[in-house]
Amino acid sequence: MTSLDSLGGTDTTNLTRRGFRVLGIGIGRQKAMFSLAVLFSVLFGLTTVADAWVLGWATDHVIRPSFADGDVATGALVAGTLLFITAALLRMISVVGRRLIGGIVYYRLVAGDRRNVTRKYLRLPVAWHQSHPTGQLLSNANADVEATWMVFNPLPMAIGVIAMLIGAVATMLAADVVLTLVGLVVFPLLFVLNVVYQRSQGPRMAQAQSLRGDVSSVAHESFDGALVVKSLGREEEETARFATASEQLRDANISVGRVRAVFEPLLEALPSIGVLLVVLLGIGRIESGATAPGDVVQIAYLFTIVAMPVRAIGWVLGELPRTVVGWDRVRGVLDDTTQMPYGPAGLDGTGPIGLRLESLGFSYEPDEPVLEDLDLEVAPGSVTAVVGSTGSGKSTLATLVTRLLDADEGRVLLDGRPAAEIDHDALAAAVSLVPQATFLFDDTVRSNITLDADIPDETVWEVLRTVQADRFVQALPEGLDTELGERGTSLSGGQRQRLSLARALVRNPRLLVLDDATSALDPAVEQRILRALAERSQGEDGPTVLVVAYRKATIALADQVVHLADGRIADTGTHAELRERSSAYRDLVDAYDQARQEVDHE
Amino acid sequence: MSELPIKESREGSLRIIRRGLSLSPQIIEGWRVTVLLTLLGTAGTSLVPVVVQRSVDNGLGTTDGGVASDRIVMIVAAAGLLLLISAVAAYFAKIRIFTGTERGLTQLRVLAFRHVHDLSMLTQNTQRRGSLVSRVTSDIDQISLFLQSTGMILVLSAGQMLIATAVMAFLSWQLTLVVLAVFVPLVISLKVFAERMSVAYDHVRQTVAELLTTIAEPVVGAAVVRSYAIERRTQQRIDDAIATNYRANVNAQKIVAITFASAILVGGVANAAALGIGVWLGVVGGMSMGTVIAFIFLITLFVGPAQMATQVITDAQNAVASWRRVIELLETPADVVDPGPGSTPLPDGDLGARFTAVRFAYPEGPTVLDDLDVTIEPRQRVAVVGETGSGKTTFAKLLTRLMDPVEGTVQLGRDTAWADVSQVSFDDLRRHVVMVPQEGFLFDSTLAENLRYGRREATDAELEAAIGDLGLVDWFAGLPRGLATRVGQRGESLSAGERQLVALVRSALADPAFLVLDEATSAVDPQTELRATRALERLLDGRTSVTIAHRLSTAENADRILVFDAGRLVEDGHHSDLVDAGGVYSRLHASWVAQASLGVRPETMVR
Numbered sequence A: 001m002t003s004l005d006s007l008g009g010t011d012t013t014n015l016t017r018r019g020f021r022v023l024g025i026g027i028g029r030q031k032a033m034f035s036l037a038v039l040f041s042v043l044f045g046l047t048t049v050a051d052a053w054v055l056g057w058a059t060d061h062v063i064r065p066s067f068a069d070g071d072v073a074t075g076a077l078v079a080g081t082l083l084f085i086t087a088a089l090l091r092m093i094s095v096v097g098r099r100l101i102g103g104i105v106y107y108r109l110v111a112g113d114r115r116n117v118t119r120k121y122l123r124l125p126v127a128w129h130q131s132h133p134t135g136q137l138l139s140n141a142n143a144d145v146e147a148t149w150m151v152f153n154p155l156p157m158a159i160g161v162i163a164m165l166i167g168a169v170a171t172m173l174a175a176d177v178v179l180t181l182v183g184l185v186v187f188p189l190l191f192v193l194n195v196v197y198q199r200s201q202g203p204r205m206a207q208a209q210s211l212r213g214d215v216s217s218v219a220h221e222s223f224d225g226a227l228v229v230k231s232l233g234r235e236e237e238e239t240a241r242f243a244t245a246s247e248q249l250r251d252a253n254i255s256v257g258r259v260r261a262v263f264e265p266l267l268e269a270l271p272s273i274g275v276l277l278v279v280l281l282g283i284g285r286i287e288s289g290a291t292a293p294g295d296v297v298q299i300a301y302l303f304t305i306v307a308m309p310v311r312a313i314g315w316v317l318g319e320l321p322r323t324v325v326g327w328d329r330v331r332g333v334l335d336d337t338t339q340m341p342y343g344p345a346g347l348d349g350t351g352p353i354g355l356r357l358e359s360l361g362f363s364y365e366p367d368e369p370v371l372e373d374l375d376l377e378v379a380p381g382s383v384t385a386v387v388g389s390t391g392s393g394k395s396t397l398a399t400l401v402t403r404l405l406d407a408d409e410g411r412v413l414l415d416g417r418p419a420a421e422i423d424h425d426a427l428a429a430a431v432s433l434v435p436q437a438t439f440l441f442d443d444t445v446r447s448n449i450t451l452d453a454d455i456p457d458e459t460v461w462e463v464l465r466t467v468q469a470d471r472f473v474q475a476l477p478e479g480l481d482t483e484l485g486e487r488g489t490s491l492s493g494g495q496r497q498r499l500s501l502a503r504a505l506v507r508n509p510r511l512l513v514l515d516d517a518t519s520a521l522d523p524a525v526e527q528r529i530l531r532a533l534a535e536r537s538q539g540e541d542g543p544t545v546l547v548v549a550y551r552k553a554t555i556a557l558a559d560q561v562v563h564l565a566d567g568r569i570a571d572t573g574t575h576a577e578l579r580e581r582s583s584a585y586r587d588l589v590d591a592y593d594q595a596r597q598e599v600d601h602e
Numbered sequence B: 001m002s003e004l005p006i007k008e009s010r011e012g013s014l015r016i017i018r019r020g021l022s023l024s025p026q027i028i029e030g031w032r033v034t035v036l037l038t039l040l041g042t043a044g045t046s047l048v049p050v051v052v053q054r055s056v057d058n059g060l061g062t063t064d065g066g067v068a069s070d071r072i073v074m075i076v077a078a079a080g081l082l083l084l085i086s087a088v089a090a091y092f093a094k095i096r097i098f099t100g101t102e103r104g105l106t107q108l109r110v111l112a113f114r115h116v117h118d119l120s121m122l123t124q125n126t127q128r129r130g131s132l133v134s135r136v137t138s139d140i141d142q143i144s145l146f147l148q149s150t151g152m153i154l155v156l157s158a159g160q161m162l163i164a165t166a167v168m169a170f171l172s173w174q175l176t177l178v179v180l181a182v183f184v185p186l187v188i189s190l191k192v193f194a195e196r197m198s199v200a201y202d203h204v205r206q207t208v209a210e211l212l213t214t215i216a217e218p219v220v221g222a223a224v225v226r227s228y229a230i231e232r233r234t235q236q237r238i239d240d241a242i243a244t245n246y247r248a249n250v251n252a253q254k255i256v257a258i259t260f261a262s263a264i265l266v267g268g269v270a271n272a273a274a275l276g277i278g279v280w281l282g283v284v285g286g287m288s289m290g291t292v293i294a295f296i297f298l299i300t301l302f303v304g305p306a307q308m309a310t311q312v313i314t315d316a317q318n319a320v321a322s323w324r325r326v327i328e329l330l331e332t333p334a335d336v337v338d339p340g341p342g343s344t345p346l347p348d349g350d351l352g353a354r355f356t357a358v359r360f361a362y363p364e365g366p367t368v369l370d371d372l373d374v375t376i377e378p379r380q381r382v383a384v385v386g387e388t389g390s391g392k393t394t395f396a397k398l399l400t401r402l403m404d405p406v407e408g409t410v411q412l413g414r415d416t417a418w419a420d421v422s423q424v425s426f427d428d429l430r431r432h433v434v435m436v437p438q439e440g441f442l443f444d445s446t447l448a449e450n451l452r453y454g455r456r457e458a459t460d461a462e463l464e465a466a467i468g469d470l471g472l473v474d475w476f477a478g479l480p481r482g483l484a485t486r487v488g489q490r491g492e493s494l495s496a497g498e499r500q501l502v503a504l505v506r507s508a509l510a511d512p513a514f515l516v517l518d519e520a521t522s523a524v525d526p527q528t529e530l531r532a533t534r535a536l537e538r539l540l541d542g543r544t545s546v547t548i549a550h551r552l553s554t555a556e557n558a559d560r561i562l563v564f565d566a567g568r569l570v571e572d573g574h575h576s577d578l579v580d581a582g583g584v585y586s587r588l589h590a591s592w593v594a595q596a597s598l599g600v601r602p603e604t605m606v607r
């Protein structure tokens, strides 16, 4: 929202030029439809002028003669009524066309950029996602896209209005030159006033929009953290925080309202003043015989019906700043060059794959390395445990190995092939990560596990049995078809974790990375899962396993243990070897034993 | 459809509006003046036809002299003055409406926000939060939009049409009837249009909700989407949602376009009718020429409102629906409420807890905790174990009154002084009882700010001391920015274990008499966990604690173990007793020992 905040200080001539460029781009994308909308709009403008002309004509040819003669001028009257109805019919058709087709242009542009932005989200690497707040990304794809193209709602109308103005001035000139001058003063004034209005409103609306975003993030965060808020009794502080944000929004909205209160009555009064002027000048013109009364009436009527449409031009110009800001923000995503390209290579063969790290290094913040100089060899079909204290970089390692992040230094090799060279689908098919934090989609249990891949229910149930999730899934109201999430059921922490595990296991990966993925599981369940995996590995069709764990039985299952300390591999070897060699390692993994011994000795 | 439901829903809307206004009295504060100003402000638009009529009838309509120019000048001058007054009145009316509605709705917004925190729904169903957020954001925005824009148009249009009708009736009742007759079919068809439009917009709203959910997938679940390479599936879902939303919008747009345009046609017919019948009336009935022309000007005052009418009706329906949702939220009884002045104080010092015949079920769900009778003595260190989904977290939430039991009572106290938790003031309760949940949720701020959630007034030195007291100096020293470290959204710039450590320090700072830890250290390494929890125990020496953990080391050291199974308390006792009892606990423990110690089981030695 920062760009919106600084809008007040932006060079407006430049803003207008850039705004027009965005308009050009949008028109270019929807050439045919847009032209059609403009065509209808021009028709609208001309028929509106025609409407006033009909009144002028009727005044001079129907009303005045009839009243003067005391006898209805029947032929002219019929013509007059027909003219009124025809003009209205044409106007109606033009309005339907303009609104419908104009709407289609707008919705197509929005849909198109939504597709572009979300496609980009799906291409941008995870690291990029980590460094951009969720709320911002969601608003880029929604509010910002809409803000960019919103201007296309009044745009066809505004172009039609230009045609209308030309027509209006032409008919006025034909009617009376002097009275036209009133129009030449009033219309531009109306126009200028409108632009001033929209321009002073623009930054205020942007400010209000940004504050609306703030209110929403406070609410989101506060409700997300409800457990913390409640259990620490911070409701009042949270309410105060929310009230502050709400009051800022209120003040911004009131300020928007003030500007509106000033300009709207002015804009409404201006055409009326024009009519008064026309009448005033009209007296002299009629007295001098220069003008027919019908012309005066016609021009007065023109003012009445032209006033509203003319404001469309103001709407367009007023929207331009928002257009530019929205466009910049959308382009910010679309033009982002951060990428993590996948290579063309496949991963041949079947069965477990080997993993190799070569002087791997990584940092989230410059100059604060999280991992440094990691060298490791994991044989196909083996189980490697990663052990390290809190914050030592285990999850970071897991994400590097599965190529959610790319290393700053060194490389990851899968079956001897640099991970960066491997094709995305091949990589995903071969490697599965069960992350530390469980993520479930707002979708059915089945979709959450299969991710819509073609996997038979029997296989799903089999995996659910392995992770001991079959019983509770059976107990759910609609079994595998139960919706989870906002519109669905809630699960306990352990239940969620099991579904996340099932998602990985059901794919029979060739390298399985478990990042502390069993913390909420009962020990017995964890043991069963790992045992099943280990047995399969021995049978040559199971995966190579990299597991972040603390439980000693898990570690004992491992062929190799990697001890991570301060972002480096402190030692590698079997559990027994490490225990022999390293007191730091002993302290870490034997903590419970030591504790139990102390209890026993008491 | 029978008459009844429609009538009912009407009454419902009226009730909602009345209730909404009573919740935000600022909206209608001084409404008489506002309405007066508004009407005055609208009067300006009706001036033009009157001026035209007067001018034409005073000679402007003839070329053969006799122009009463002085009178016309007078009329124009008077109209100019009225126009000015009208504009000024409109200014004040708008200011009043904006300030009033904004003040009133802000109050409603904050009220609703506060209320949400008192609903157990919030802590029970972590998934429903999105819709709770929209109660205090988009729903309120919708009401405000209506009151300030469309609602204003409604009032203005009504005023405009009212005044126009009055002017018309004054000029010629016959022509007035003609014009009204032409507009009657339109008014009737508006009802049909409005219904179709509201159906169309309902559909649009649904597709928007669907769209927002699917667009959130690649953003919130970026890592999962990437690691399972389900980009194509995700994109397909998004594309489908975008297409559905597009179709719904275009469909609604069709109705908007047609209703908007039909008023123009009706206006044309009205013009023709006014012309034909007006001229005839003029010839046979002596109606003035100015009147006929004025009518054509007056008709424009009907066309505008008629164009907007369906939009206004739809917006009004939306606004009432939003208002209803906010009010229904507020009318949902705050089930976890502060008992207020009549609260029972908690005794100072040690606290115990007592569950009597407690049963709990999540709304519309099965019973997940049943028949629970248990007393936790003051100063006892209790471990709670059980399989996943057995009801441990539910137990902890009942104990700390994040929700209330469906049946039975939960009490806190000791000896003879027991207080029903629902009768204890929040202040009192939170000062004495603190729960650390499994999710180490942090606010997007600095480490220091997050720690101060535990104790508001703590100085930096005190915060650092608390970190030191829990034996976390090494970890803290590793943070380059120390207390000023920004923890990121939900704390995601810290590792999972680090987030839990912060939550632990936070609870130590809160210094409660009764601490409840729900898998609060599940992601912390054993060494740090033991060091920190022991330090915490030392700090809170003599306090009561309830600890839920899958790592049974906690249970081994506890004074007492509660074992849950399928929503029931099945075992209760000391570690050694339960191990010997050969029940659920002994099974869990055996596998824990097998896990935690090395090479106990022969199978593992094979490899």
Ligand SMILES: Nc1ncnc2c1ncn2[C@@H]1O[C@H](COP(=O)(O)OP(=O)(O)OP(=O)(O)O)[C@@H](O)[C@H]1O
Pocket (backbone or CB within 6 Å): A489, A490, A491, A492, A493, A494, A495, A520, B124, B125, B126, B362, B365, B368, B386, B387, B388, B389, B390, B391, B392, B393, B394, B395
């Ligand atoms: N918000 C909720 N709405 C409906 N049902 C729920 C909700 N939260 C939990 N449940 C259900 O209630 C039961 C008990 O859940 P609870 O969270 O108390 O289990 P738990 O013992 O803490 O499990 P875990 O060890 O996995 O954390 C489970 O069957 C779960 O599916």
Ligand SMILES: Nc1ncnc2c1ncn2[C@@H]1O[C@H](COP(=O)(O)OP(=O)(O)OP(=O)(O)O)[C@@H](O)[C@H]1O
Pocket (backbone or CB within 6 Å): A130, A364, A365, A370, A388, A389, A390, A391, A392, A393, A394, A395, A396, A397, A436, A516, B492, B493, B494, B495, B496, B497, B498, B523, B524, B525
């Ligand atoms: N997105 C991030 N931005 C900045 N720093 C980060 C980010 N994620 C992690 N870190 C830091 O990197 C270090 C390693 O984090 P990582 O999550 O890899 O630890 P871990 O070993 O998995 O810890 P745990 O056992 O708690 O899960 C930590 O000090 C953490 O604060």
Ligand SMILES: [Mg+2]
Pocket (backbone or CB within 6 Å): A394, A395, A396, A436, A515, A516, B495, B496, B497
């Ligand atoms: Mg981790």
Ligand SMILES: [Mg+2]
Pocket (backbone or CB within 6 Å): A492, A493, A494, B392, B393, B394
């Ligand atoms: Mg739980």
